[in-house]
Structure formats: C-alpha cells, structure tokens
Amino acid sequence: MKKISRKGFLKLAAAAAMGGVTAGALSACESASSTAASASSAAAQNGYTAGTYTATAAGINGDVSVTMTFDAEKITEVVIDASGETESIGGVAAEELANTILEAQTSEVDAVSGATITSNAIKEAAAKCIAEAKGVDPETLNVQTETISWRTAPEAIPEENIADTLEADVVVIGLGQAGLACARAAMEGGASVIVIEKMSEENHAWTGCDFGHINSQWLKDQGIPEVDPVEVLNDWQLRGCNMSNPTLVMKYLKNCGETFDWFMELGDEEGKKQLRAFHNPYPKNFKGELAGQKFWNGTAQFPGIFFEGDYTVTAHSKLITQYIIEKGVQVFYSNDAQYLEKDSTGRVTGVIAKTENGYVRYNGTKGVVLAAGDFSADAEMVDELCPNINALNYTGDGKKITGMDRDGKGIKMGVWAGGKLEPGPLSTMGGTFFFPSGLLGSCGNLWLDNDCNRFCNEAFGDPVFAGAEAARHKGTIYSVFDADIYEQLQSFPAGHGSAFVNDPTYKASLEKALADAVAAGDEGVDECLTMTGGTIRLFAADTLDQLADRLGLTGEKKENFLASVENYNAKCAAGYDDDYGKDPSVLFPVAKAPYYGFAKDIYAGYEFLCTTGGLWTDNDQNVYDEHLDVIPGLYATGNCCGRRFGVQYSTPIAGVSVGMAQTLGRELGKHLASL
Missing domain, CATH: 3.90.700.10 (Succinate dehydrogenase/fumarate reductase flavoprotein, catalytic domain)
Structure with a gap:
C-alpha cells in the first residue's frame, strides 16, 4: 500500500529547498514554488466535505483501491492499494501517482509509462474520491483516461454491406499450426468446419520447424525413450513460477505424442524421411538436469531452416490442408477478420471478415476459435502487455521493439468481445534475455x-x-x-x-x-x-x-x-x-x-520472435470474461491462448511452442465436435 501525506510532502519540499544556495538549487526552488502555487490555486477552486473517501477501479489483474483524505480546501493524504498488480509495474505506478496526485491536487495527471492500465485505474478511482468529497455521485462521472487504441473495437459494418453469410458448426480464425489441427480434428469428429485465413493461398506459410513433444511412436522409432509426463509437468511449472494452467500443460504432455503421430499420418512418404530427431544423439555428457531444471530429447525437426531439404513444415501442412478440404472443410483465404459478433444472451455467434468481394459473416453454431497467432508485430500491444521488452531494449529514439509479423488481431477481437487477458506481463519467446550467440550457440562458457x-x-x-x-x-x-x-x-x-x-x-x-x-x-x-x-x-x-x-x-x-x-x-x-x-x-x-x-x-x-501469452481460458480453452465466467461460443488456441508458459517461454524440450499449439488445437477441435 503506497501512502503519502501532504504534511510529509511539504517537509520533503522544505528539505530540498534548504539544500543549498547554488543557481541550480534556486532553480529547483523556483520550480517547486511554481508547482506549489499551481496546486494551491487548484485547491482554492474546490470546496470539499472534510473526511476520508475510498473508491476502486479495475486494474490489469483486479481492482485498484484509492483512499483520499480531505480537509475543507485540499487533499491531505493519498493512499493507493495496488497490491494485486504486478509489483515491478503497478506497484511502482502506485507509489509515483500517490505523490503526483497529492502534489497536483487533481486526478488529471499523466499516466506512468509502461503501466497505463494500472495508472488509469488509479486516476479513475481518485476522480471518484474527489467527486464524492465534492458531493457529486461518483457513478455519474465520465472519467477521462488515456486511450489505448488497440483496445477500441471498430465500428460495426452496416448490415447492407454484408455481402454473404455462411454457417458451420465450427469457425476457425487462422490456419496456422493450432488452427489447422483444430479444423482437422473437428472435421474428423463429425463437425462441419469453416476456416478463414488472412493470407492469400499463394503466400500462406506455416512458421516453426521444431515440434517438441514426448512419447510418440516416431520418437521411439528414433531410439528415444519414453518420458513420465508428471516429471515434465513439475519442471514446467517450476520454470513458469507455477503460473501456467497445469491442466492445459498436462493435456499437452499426455496427448502430444499421439498428436504428432496423427500429424505424420498424412503427407508424402518420401518427404517425411527428411525429418530428423533434434539433438539425437543428445550431448553425451549431459546428466539430464542443470541448475534444478530438467531437459529431454523430444523434438522432430523439419528441414529448410537448420538443415537442407525441401520437405518443409509448409510443404507437409499444405498436404494436410488439401486433405481436410477434400473431406469437406471450407477454407477461405484472403479473409481479414474484423470483429466478433454476439447475440442478446452474450454468446459469440460468429465473425465478420473483409474479403476481396466485400464483407462476409461466418457463423459458428458450436464455437468460434481464435487461432490467429500472437501480437508481437503490434508495438502498442507489446508496450502495454509486455513492458519488460521495451524496458530491456531501449533504443533512445522512441522506436518500439517488435517481433514477427502477427498483429494480434485474434487477441484484440477476444478482448473486444469481453475476453480477459491472463495476468501480465505476458510471456514472450525472447526479448527478455541475451547470450553472446556465436558459433557456440547459447553455450554457458x-x-x-x-x-x-x-x-x-x-x-x-x-x-x-x-x-x-x-x-x-x-x-x-x-x-x-x-x-x-x-x-x-x-x-x-x-x-x-x-x-x-x-x-x-x-x-x-x-x-x-x-x-x-x-x-x-x-x-x-x-x-x-x-x-x-x-x-x-x-x-x-x-x-x-x-x-x-x-x-x-x-x-x-x-x-x-x-x-x-x-x-x-x-x-x-x-x-x-x-x-x-x-x-x-x-x-x-x-x-x-x-x-x-x-x-x-x-x-x-x-x-524476440513472438509473444506466447494471451487470453485467459478454462481447461477446454473457452475464453473467460472479466469475472472469470466463460463467454459462450468463444475459444482461443495457439498463441491466442494464455496461461501456457507462465512468466517466460522456455524449452525443457526444444520446440514446445509448436508442439503445444498443435496438440491443444487438436484437443479443442475434438471437444467442439463433441458438443
């Protein structure tokens, strides 16, 4: 709880003023006097009912509480409880804003950089306290806070501009690793499926070449032994400070081997021979554990990035896409999803997409799946949700650090529909660490x-x-x-x-x-x-x-x-x-x-390759609202789904991001087909 009284503030100001009689000290005193005069002027315009008032507003992880004490003319004390926020971000903002609000005698102060959501919550709650002290009903306030543009939903497309409406049991937004697995599994489970993909068919490609998993028949055929999922789960949760959803992680660990074998059922038999087991044989003197962390060999690696070969993950996935289309899945390329639609009960019913031929409504009677990837290409989202990235990569010219080319549209649409993000800062694949990578890789010499x-x-x-x-x-x-x-x-x-x-x-x-x-x-x-x-x-x-x-x-x-x-x-x-x-x-x-x-x-x-945090979901990847109640009809998987890696992506098995996207995408498709 951050607290400062006006008496204490004035003592600090007086001590600073007595610090010396240099030109710099005089300048500081003049500045302090100007600020104090401005604050006094603001206070003089106010008439308060003396007392102590408390109000709350929603921060990034929960409610922020502000308690303010007034005499008849001024604010005399500000106490901010932001204990539910991230200490290194919201906690710092609380301390700074307690000082700033008291000094300025108003809630209309600048937000703390990198802590916009917490700052806005503090300002809103402070405005309510001030209003109540003035005898104004705080619930009637229209509190003005800084706008974060990505959180603002677009205007609805006029109905007359909707060129067509299509419907299926399941609508999947995004044909990446998770989206493809989800669509295929739902189709094989008997559901009708529509997939919309932003990229054109000619330019569409799948990212990643390492499929991290355990206990597949494919791994056994390479001579790699089975692994106890419980052992991996405990290591995983320790790495992520126990902030990953253990049910989702265990669902991945128990099903990833079967999923990879399922993934490899299709495709070109000769081409599949080009795959290799990553780090097989494993470094011969490694004992399986280092600094309390465990590591396993369980990665299938496609060619094209780290070694030669033409049977890339894109080549293989295109054959699977061809298969699901032949089985009845409708795949629409060059479809840019705009926003989700909800009915009067709050259920997500579909998505509006911009196509080459106008706007199309795609309705999913069982569910709409956000599988549109991460948000690392949106500098504003990265700055807000991963403030550590730019804090660690300061360039001095205001340039923001971004990763790959995913714009976060899936996560944005989820938030616009009332979805709740997992507690932040959100995890990333890179951007928070550095090693002198050279011909030794990340070796700890x-x-x-x-x-x-x-x-x-x-x-x-x-x-x-x-x-x-x-x-x-x-x-x-x-x-x-x-x-x-x-x-x-x-x-x-x-x-x-x-x-x-x-x-x-x-x-x-x-x-x-x-x-x-x-x-x-x-x-x-x-x-x-x-x-x-x-x-x-x-x-x-x-x-x-x-x-x-x-x-x-x-x-x-x-x-x-x-x-x-x-x-x-x-x-x-x-x-x-x-x-x-x-x-x-x-x-x-x-x-x-x-x-x-x-x-x-x-x-x-x-x-900094991508972000790996996202929307908070239940164990079936059904997206939660702000009250941790599921939003009917809305699901998130892949990098749209949060609580998979906790505080930081890491690799007990290389390639776990792709392996998890594929596995949880498949599990979600099976679940939706069963509804």
Missing part, C-alpha cells in the same frame, strides 16, 4: 561484462534463464573459451539457441572456424551466428594476455579480463563456484591454448 568482469552463472539452466542477467547490463559481453570447447559442449543441455553439437557437420564447421581464427592472428575472422544471421569477429591467441590485446582491451579492462579469467579458473579447479553457483559439471577452465574470444553488443531484442 565464461562470459564477461562490458568492464571485463564476470557477472552471472552463465549456465543457469535453460539459456532463456541464464541469459536474463546479461540482458540487464549495458555495452558488450565477451565470450571466452579454450581449445577443449567441443568436448565441453557435450556437457550442456540442448536448450533454446544451443549449437547442434552432434550434427554431422557441426564439429567440422567449428574446427574450421577455430583454425581460421588461429591463422588470422591479430585480424581475427568473421564467423557466422548459429541462430540470428550476421557475424561475430572471432580471435585466437597463444596466451590470455595476447587474447586480451586482440580483443582490443587496454588499461583497466585488460587487467579485469586477466584477473577474471584467473579467478574463474580457480573456481573451476576447486569444483565450486562460490561467486555465482555454476554447476560443477559445466565448470570448465580457460586453460588450454589456443584461447578464443569474441565480443557481442548487448541487445535482447534480437531474439
């Missing part, structure tokens, strides 16, 4: 900060966790390792962004890069990044002193570099890292020449 000091446990489990601290530093991260690096890589898990250690071509590529760096001497050599394109300049040296010189380090930075490596090597020799707790199994010294290093500028945004 020795990292040094901009001043060449060690600063974290570089192998704190999954790379999205290990890289969190690096994203909160400035400047450059230095990656340092020695001649035994390939063997060392065999002890790290196959997490997000990790190198394909046992890929037949990887060892040869690594050895060539290291040899090229040795031959290049002082100049170093440009080597490709494993995930994000571009290059890093890799240096090699016979001594650590020489490596520091080749990295361009001088003075104190060079001294820090040499001392940091020496200290780290001592921890490795002792087998105990009492600085940052790095697991002994991955405490590898930088001790065998040649020594290698490269620098990479910190920018967490390079890994």
Whole structure:
C-alpha cells in the first residue's frame, strides 16, 4: 500500500529547498514554488466535505483501491492499494501517482509509462474520491483516461454491406499450426468446419520447424525413450513460477505424442524421411538436469531452416490442408477478420471478415476459435502487455521493439468481445534475455561484462534463464573459451539457441572456424551466428594476455579480463563456484591454448520472435470474461491462448511452442465436435 501525506510532502519540499544556495538549487526552488502555487490555486477552486473517501477501479489483474483524505480546501493524504498488480509495474505506478496526485491536487495527471492500465485505474478511482468529497455521485462521472487504441473495437459494418453469410458448426480464425489441427480434428469428429485465413493461398506459410513433444511412436522409432509426463509437468511449472494452467500443460504432455503421430499420418512418404530427431544423439555428457531444471530429447525437426531439404513444415501442412478440404472443410483465404459478433444472451455467434468481394459473416453454431497467432508485430500491444521488452531494449529514439509479423488481431477481437487477458506481463519467446550467440550457440562458457568482469552463472539452466542477467547490463559481453570447447559442449543441455553439437557437420564447421581464427592472428575472422544471421569477429591467441590485446582491451579492462579469467579458473579447479553457483559439471577452465574470444553488443531484442501469452481460458480453452465466467461460443488456441508458459517461454524440450499449439488445437477441435 503506497501512502503519502501532504504534511510529509511539504517537509520533503522544505528539505530540498534548504539544500543549498547554488543557481541550480534556486532553480529547483523556483520550480517547486511554481508547482506549489499551481496546486494551491487548484485547491482554492474546490470546496470539499472534510473526511476520508475510498473508491476502486479495475486494474490489469483486479481492482485498484484509492483512499483520499480531505480537509475543507485540499487533499491531505493519498493512499493507493495496488497490491494485486504486478509489483515491478503497478506497484511502482502506485507509489509515483500517490505523490503526483497529492502534489497536483487533481486526478488529471499523466499516466506512468509502461503501466497505463494500472495508472488509469488509479486516476479513475481518485476522480471518484474527489467527486464524492465534492458531493457529486461518483457513478455519474465520465472519467477521462488515456486511450489505448488497440483496445477500441471498430465500428460495426452496416448490415447492407454484408455481402454473404455462411454457417458451420465450427469457425476457425487462422490456419496456422493450432488452427489447422483444430479444423482437422473437428472435421474428423463429425463437425462441419469453416476456416478463414488472412493470407492469400499463394503466400500462406506455416512458421516453426521444431515440434517438441514426448512419447510418440516416431520418437521411439528414433531410439528415444519414453518420458513420465508428471516429471515434465513439475519442471514446467517450476520454470513458469507455477503460473501456467497445469491442466492445459498436462493435456499437452499426455496427448502430444499421439498428436504428432496423427500429424505424420498424412503427407508424402518420401518427404517425411527428411525429418530428423533434434539433438539425437543428445550431448553425451549431459546428466539430464542443470541448475534444478530438467531437459529431454523430444523434438522432430523439419528441414529448410537448420538443415537442407525441401520437405518443409509448409510443404507437409499444405498436404494436410488439401486433405481436410477434400473431406469437406471450407477454407477461405484472403479473409481479414474484423470483429466478433454476439447475440442478446452474450454468446459469440460468429465473425465478420473483409474479403476481396466485400464483407462476409461466418457463423459458428458450436464455437468460434481464435487461432490467429500472437501480437508481437503490434508495438502498442507489446508496450502495454509486455513492458519488460521495451524496458530491456531501449533504443533512445522512441522506436518500439517488435517481433514477427502477427498483429494480434485474434487477441484484440477476444478482448473486444469481453475476453480477459491472463495476468501480465505476458510471456514472450525472447526479448527478455541475451547470450553472446556465436558459433557456440547459447553455450554457458565464461562470459564477461562490458568492464571485463564476470557477472552471472552463465549456465543457469535453460539459456532463456541464464541469459536474463546479461540482458540487464549495458555495452558488450565477451565470450571466452579454450581449445577443449567441443568436448565441453557435450556437457550442456540442448536448450533454446544451443549449437547442434552432434550434427554431422557441426564439429567440422567449428574446427574450421577455430583454425581460421588461429591463422588470422591479430585480424581475427568473421564467423557466422548459429541462430540470428550476421557475424561475430572471432580471435585466437597463444596466451590470455595476447587474447586480451586482440580483443582490443587496454588499461583497466585488460587487467579485469586477466584477473577474471584467473579467478574463474580457480573456481573451476576447486569444483565450486562460490561467486555465482555454476554447476560443477559445466565448470570448465580457460586453460588450454589456443584461447578464443569474441565480443557481442548487448541487445535482447534480437531474439524476440513472438509473444506466447494471451487470453485467459478454462481447461477446454473457452475464453473467460472479466469475472472469470466463460463467454459462450468463444475459444482461443495457439498463441491466442494464455496461461501456457507462465512468466517466460522456455524449452525443457526444444520446440514446445509448436508442439503445444498443435496438440491443444487438436484437443479443442475434438471437444467442439463433441458438443
């Protein structure tokens, strides 16, 4: 609860004014006097009934409460209870606005950047308190708050402009991984299905090539053993701070193997032979657990991104789309969904879409499914719902960080229809962590900060966790390792962004890069990044002193570099890292020449692929309203569905985003067909 009294505020102002008689202090005093005069003027125009008043308004996670005390002329105390909001966002806004409202003597103050919803709730509740103190019924207020444009629904299309109306049991909005699985499962369950897709048929493609799952026959055929879903669930919930819906997660874990086999029933038999099991064999010295997190081998990988081949996930999915069309599913491309429609009972009945031939109404008698992907391309949504993204990727020019090309239309339509978002900040795939990705991938070897000091446990489990601290530093991260690096890589898990250690071509590529760096001497050599394109300049040296010189380090930075490596090597020799707790199994010294290093500028945004948070649903993916009652007829799956990853996407199995989208999409289709 954030509280400040007018007496306390004036004491602070007086103390500041007495701080000195410099020109700067005089300027500050003049500014404070001007503010105080303005506040006094505002108070003088008001006549209050002395007393204490309390009002509430809806914040991002629940109600925010404001209690204000008045004498006959002014506000004397402001107490804000935003304990239900995210502490690092809403809590900060509450403290700042308590001060600001008291100083300004009005609720009409600027919102706190990055906490617009909480700020608006505080301002609304404060306005109600002021109104009540003036003898005005607060319920009659038209409180003016900042408008977040994406939350404003479009105007309804006039009925005379609706060119056609089509109806099916199930209407699916979006033909991605989740939408395709949902449509197919609903059709196979006996339901009639319509799918609308924004992209044209010619340009439509499916994203992702890694299908993370467990216990499929396909995995067993690759020699990969079964996994206990309970073990994975517990690890999953720990990673997400127990904020994922465990029922949805377990539904995924228990059904994902069967779903992948179902996915592979169709398609081209020769083409399917191009798939490979990701990281199979797994890094040979990894023990299955690191920093309390567990990892499993359970990823089927399509070609086209990380290895050669023409049977991509899009090629396979197009064949499945052809199959469902032949079985009666109606698929309409170049259909841009505009908004959902509800009947007088509050049930979602359909969607209006803009087509090349005008507007069309698609009605779903059993349900309308939002499967339109994430919102990472909408800068305003990212700024509001994932404020940590732009906080960690400040560019100084006001530019907002965005991910892939999904505009969040599905989630927007859900909100316009009364749907509730899961508690924020919403999770993302990237944008909140950084690792010096190079030819080693996300390997947790020795990292040094901009001043060449060690600063974290570089192998704190999954790379999205290990890289969190690096994203909160400035400047450059230095990656340092020695001649035994390939063997060392065999002890790290196959997490997000990790190198394909046992890929037949990887060892040869690594050895060539290291040899090229040795031959290049002082100049170093440009080597490709494993995930994000571009290059890093890799240096090699016979001594650590020489490596520091080749990295361009001088003075104190060079001294820090040499001392940091020496200290780290001592921890490795002792087998105990009492600085940052790095697991002994991955405490590898930088001790065998040649020594290698490269620098990479910190920018967490390079890994921001998509958002993974969304609408709050029940266990059948039926969307909740603001009161956690389901909205009849409205469902969300894939990246439109929230509470799947908790605070942060991570990878106990690589590719779980696609695997979960496919599995929960299928489960939803089966459910709708059964209604």
